[in-house]
Amino acid sequence: MISQEQPKPFISALGLDFGRKRIGVAGCDRTGLIATGITTIERTSFEQDVEQIRQIVNERDVQVLVMGLPYSMDGSLGFQARQVQKFTIRLAKALKLPVEYMDERLTSFQAEQLLIAENRSPSRHKGLIDRKAAALILQQWLDVKRASSRSSVAANIDTF
DSSP states (O other): OOOOOOOOOOOOEEEEEEOSSEEEEEEEOTTSOOEEEEEEEEOOOHHHHHHHHHHHHHHHTOOEEEEEEOBOTTSOBOHHHHHHHHHHHHHHHHHTOOEEEEEOTTHHHHHHHHHHHTTOOGGGOHHHHHHHHHHHHHHHHHHHHHHHHHHHHHHHHHTO
């Protein structure tokens, strides 16, 4: 009899698009397949930012934070990426949650293009752009996780 590996239980993740003025927040459905924007946090202080994120984490039983990391186009980490990392380290410690980074290059541009396709003005919907960018970051993470779990299952099958 061939034993089949059971599908891994779904991990609830929260996608974050960190900016100086706002933080876009996205969550995923119960299947772990689809990411959607939840809200945009208008930044005030670190403590208030953490408290708003903590409420979402508790409501959604989040187990991992997925933070967009703004690499430069040449793949290096610039000033903004280091700011994101500093904030993320403090946030992860405050929430006692692990963090995974995803390359967020061009996600804001993609989010703006989605708005334009919906006949909405990007300049009037900055918060929506941040939410959509967070959803793109989280969707990328979900897709990578799903692809890696499929390849590990395929590797296990090949060993029989």
